[in-house]
Amino acid sequence: METTHIDIVIIGAGPIGIACALECKKRNLNYIVLEKGALTNSLFNYPLNMTFFSTSEKLEIDNIPFISNNPKPTRNEALEYYRRVTTSNALKINLYENVQKLNKTDYGFKVVSDLNTYIAKKVIISTGFYDIPNLLNVEGEHLPKVFHYYKEAHPFLLQDIAVVGASNSSVDAALEIYRKGGNVTMIIRGSAIGERVKYWVKPDIINRIEEGSIKAYFNSEIEEIKAKEIVIKTPDGQKTIANDYVIALTGYRPNLSFLENAGIALSKDGKSIPKYNSNTMESNVKGLYLAGVICGGRETHKWFIENSRIHAKIIAEHIAENLA
Incomplete structure (x- = not known):
C-alpha cells in the first residue's frame, strides 16, 4: 500500500465533492478526491427515470452551464453534466477507492483507504447520506x-x-x-x-x-x-x-459513525447534526471540513445541491488562507 503526501483529501465525489475539487484546482491547491463508488454515486443509484425537483441552473457548479431538455433535468442529464464537468476540467478523482479510516495526527491527517494511505494537511468530507437505508x-x-x-x-x-x-x-x-x-x-x-x-x-x-x-x-x-x-x-x-x-423507501441516513470516529461532535437532540463553523465549514476538529448534505446529520432534507454549492468556495478560501 502506497503512502502519498498531499495538501487536501476530499472524501466523496458527488456534486459538492466535485465543486470542492474545482475550487481547489482554481487556487492551485494539491488535492485528491476519493470516491468508493462511481462518480456521483448517489445520483447513479437514483431511479432510471427520475426527474429532479430543482431546475438545471440550480444544479450547476462553478457557473458551468447545465443545459437540459426541460427546466427540470433528468437523472441521465445530471450524470452527463457532472461527467463532463469532471473530465473537461481534468479533476483528480480516484473512483472505487473506499476510505476506511481517518485520524487526526500531529502533522495533519492520516487517511487510509482500501488501496492507499494519504498524509494530508486538510480533509473535506462530502459523503452525502444515500448509502445507509433506514x-x-x-x-x-x-x-x-x-x-x-x-x-x-x-x-x-x-x-x-x-x-x-x-x-x-x-x-x-x-x-x-x-x-x-x-x-x-x-x-x-x-x-x-x-x-x-x-x-x-x-x-x-x-x-x-x-x-x-x-x-x-x-x-x-x-x-x-x-x-x-x-x-x-x-x-x-x-x-x-x-x-x-x-x-x-423509508429514507436514508449519513454514515454518522465515520464522523464520530474522526472526532466530529454530533448534536444529542436526535438530529445528530455535526458541529461546524458556518463561516468556514470547519468542524470542531481543526483542519477537517464538512460540505453538502452531510452537514444536516439526520436532517437529510435540510441541505441540497442547490443550497450547499457555496460550501466548496467557503472551504477552499479558508484552506488557501491557512496554507499560504
Whole structure:
C-alpha cells in the first residue's frame, strides 16, 4: 500500500465533492478526491427515470452551464453534466477507492483507504447520506423480496407490490410500477401523502388512490414480511395481504459513525447534526471540513445541491488562507 503526501483529501465525489475539487484546482491547491463508488454515486443509484425537483441552473457548479431538455433535468442529464464537468476540467478523482479510516495526527491527517494511505494537511468530507437505508426492523426484512432502493418498474409487472413510505421516491415508484402493470399497495405511517412530494406529482398519486387504482393504508405499518404475504398494522386492526415484493423507501441516513470516529461532535437532540463553523465549514476538529448534505446529520432534507454549492468556495478560501 502506497503512502502519498498531499495538501487536501476530499472524501466523496458527488456534486459538492466535485465543486470542492474545482475550487481547489482554481487556487492551485494539491488535492485528491476519493470516491468508493462511481462518480456521483448517489445520483447513479437514483431511479432510471427520475426527474429532479430543482431546475438545471440550480444544479450547476462553478457557473458551468447545465443545459437540459426541460427546466427540470433528468437523472441521465445530471450524470452527463457532472461527467463532463469532471473530465473537461481534468479533476483528480480516484473512483472505487473506499476510505476506511481517518485520524487526526500531529502533522495533519492520516487517511487510509482500501488501496492507499494519504498524509494530508486538510480533509473535506462530502459523503452525502444515500448509502445507509433506514430499516423497518421487522421480521422478514432480510428476505430477498425486500428492496430499500428502487431502480425501475419492469421487474414488477403482474406482481403484488408493497411500497412503504409517502415521500417523493415512494410516490414515484408507486406510480411507475402501477403504470407498468404492477398491483401496488402503499403502506404509509402518516395520515396523508408527504408534504414535500413534487407539486406536479401529488395530484396524480392522490387521484390514483381515490379511484382505487393504487391501494393505500394510511396510519399503518408493516409488522411482518413473509414469503408471499405481508402483515400490516392498520387503524382497523391487523391485516394480511398477498405480496411478492416490498419496496421500503423509508429514507436514508449519513454514515454518522465515520464522523464520530474522526472526532466530529454530533448534536444529542436526535438530529445528530455535526458541529461546524458556518463561516468556514470547519468542524470542531481543526483542519477537517464538512460540505453538502452531510452537514444536516439526520436532517437529510435540510441541505441540497442547490443550497450547499457555496460550501466548496467557503472551504477552499479558508484552506488557501491557512496554507499560504
